[in-house]
C-alpha cells in the first residue's frame with residue numbers, strides 16, 4: 709500500500725498509475741472521486757458555495773471508480789465520465805466541493821472500502837490524493853509527498869490541456885493550479901499537507917521515467 713500525495717501538476721497521477729502497473733498493483737485516483745461530485749454539481753446546477761446542497765448531491769449520486777491502472781474508468785450514475793471530469797470547468801469547482809467536510813467523510817469511507825477490497829484481491833494498491841497519508845490510510849507503509857515548482861506545475865497543466873485538445877493558455881493554467889492549491893492547503897477539513905513520516909520527492913527537474921524509477925526504488929525498499 710503506497711500513499712502518494714501532493715499538489716496538482718506534480719506528475720502524481722501519471723506516476724501513481726505507472727507505479728501501480730509496474731508493481732502489478734491496483735490504483736485508486738481519489739481526486740477523480742471529488743471530480744465526479746464537482747461534475748455532477750455543474751450538470752445539476754447545484755450551488756457549489758452551499759455545503760448542504762453539495763452534501764445532499766454527493767449522497768444522491770452513484771459514483772463508481774475502476775482500480776485497474778491500465779483503464780481507470782469513472783462512472784457517474786452509470787455513464788462513463790472519465791474524460792469529462794478533466795474539463796477546466798471541473799477544475800474550477802472541484803476544490804470548493806472537496807472542502808466540504810461531509811463530502812470528504814462520505815468519499816473517504818468509500819475510499820477505505822475500495823482500498824480494503826483491492827488489498828484482499830490483487831494484494832497491493834497505489835493511492836493518489838491529497839490526504840491519503842494523513843487521513844485516509846495514516847498507517848500506510850510508504851508515503852510519498854510529491855512537490856514541484858509553481859512554474860513546472862503550471863506548464864504541466866497547460867500541456868495536459870493541449871493534449872486534451874484545448875488551446876494553450878499558460879496564465880490560466882497557472883491561475884487554476886495555484887487557485888486550487890490555495891483552497892486545498894487552507895481548508896479546515898483535511899488540508900493538503902505532507903504526513904510527518906512522508907518521503908518528499910521534488911519532481912521539478914525529473915521526467916516521467918525518472919519519477920517512476922525513484923518511486924519504484926522506494927517501493928522496493930519500503931512498500
Ligand code: C5P
Nearest residue numbers: 716738739742802803806837838839888
Ligand atoms: O488530483 P486531482 O487534481 O484530480 O484532484 C482534484 C481536486 O480534488 C484537488 O484539487 C482537491 O481539491 C481534491 N482532492 C482532495 N483530496 C484528495 C484528492 C483530491 O481534496 N484525496
